[in-house]
Amino acid sequence: MLIMTTSGKNKILTGNLLRALVVTTIVMLAGCVQQPERINSHEMLNATLWQQTSAEYAGITNQVYRFARNSLDQALTDTTWTAALEQTGDYARLPPAVMLDIDETVLDNGPYEARIIKQFGQYSPATFAEWCRDERAPAVPGAKTFLDYAVKQDVAVFYYSARREKLRDCTIRNMRELGLPLPEDSRLLLSNGTSKSGYREMIARDYRILLLVGDNLEDFVDGSKSDPASRRELALQQAERWGRQWIILPNANYGHWEASIYNFDYQLPREQQLQLKLQHLQEE
Numbered sequence: 336m337l338i339m340t341t342s343g344k345n346k347i348l349t350g351n352l353l354r355a356l357v358v359t360t361i362v363m364l365a366g367c368v369q370q371p372e373r374i375n376s377h378e379m380l381n382a383t384l385w386q387q388t389s390a391e392y393a394g395i396t397n398q399v400y401r402f403a404r405n406s407l408d409q410a411l412t413d414t415t416w417t418a419a420l421e422q423t424g425d426y427a428r429l430p431p432a433v434m435l436d437i438d439e440t441v442l443d444n445g446p447y448e449a450r451i452i453k454q455f456g457q458y459s460p461a462t463f464a465e466w467c468r469d470e471r472a473p474a475v476p477g478a479k480t481f482l483d484y485a486v487k488q489d490v491a492v493f494y495y496s497a498r499r500e501k502l503r504d505c506t507i508r509n510m511r512e513l514g515l516p517l518p519e520d521s522r523l524l525l526s527n528g529t530s531k532s533g534y535r536e537m538i539a540r541d542y543r544i545l546l547l548v549g550d551n552l553e554d555f556v557d558g559s560k561s562d563p564a565s566r567r568e569l570a571l572q573q574a575e576r577w578g579r580q581w582i583i584l585p586n587a588n589y590g591h592w593e594a595s596i597y598n599f600d601y602q603l604p605r606e607q608q609l610q611l612k613l614q615h616l617q618e619e
């Protein structure tokens with residue numbers, strides 16, 4: 336028969352308590368170790384913060400749109416000037432137009448990207464549509480001043496975007512709320528199976544396209560959906576056009592540049608996409 340004194344019981348109780356404390360502490364520490372790793376490792380964190388908070392981003396976009404205005408003045412006086420490789424034939428007497436992409440060119444989707452980061456998530460057409468329907472995208476700094484200037488010079492402004500047709504109404508409301516010029520709904524060309532190059536060809540039949548403004552290679556030239564080296568080569572082949580007929584905005588968050596790293600395989604698990612990104616880093 337086991338006879339236990341009061342002091343023996345106390346020792347057992349103290350031992351149990353200590354074990355419970357040790358286990359609780361280990362569980363808490365494990366939680367503490369995992370949490371910061373997850374929060375700090377979203378691949379878009381720096382790019383989005385830069386777009387949303389840096390003075391430098393606002394400086395660059397204003398600078399870009401100022402260059403655009405200077406180019407527009409030059410283009411208006413030079414009837415041989417066209418920005419579209421798709422423009423052929425006798426276009427000298429056609430009325431002038433500019434073509435601008437929308438996302439990260441005219442509208443800033445930083446708040447949507449912030450949502451993705453906070454939820455440790457990824458882009459999806461459904462959540463992007465939800466964000467568009469909020470109609471709360473701010474304008475890219477400098478865009479409105481440039482667009483107002485273009486309209487004042489009697490230049491037709493066309494917007495063309497990969498946004499789907501079902502997002503037309505909310506996109507129009509968002510743009511008009513910001514005071515961006517959009518005199519007719521037909522000046523907004525959305526994704527309906529026509530490529531960006533196809534849209535340039537279409538507008539080039541009736542207008543002389545003075546400038547193309549965008550943040551993705553496909554906003555300027557066909558062939559954007561290829562491997563990183565070919566994309567870079569294509570940009571360099573057209574070196575003379577950048578900052579003149581072709582006006583590009585920075586976008587380090589997303590774009591064909593990013594998808595080309597994983598061969599446009601959007602279904603590839605994120606871990607594998609990240610592995611491919613690491614493999615593309617150049618240390619020499």
Ligand SMILES: [Mg+2]
Pocket residue numbers: 436437438439440549550551
């Ligand atoms: Mg864009």
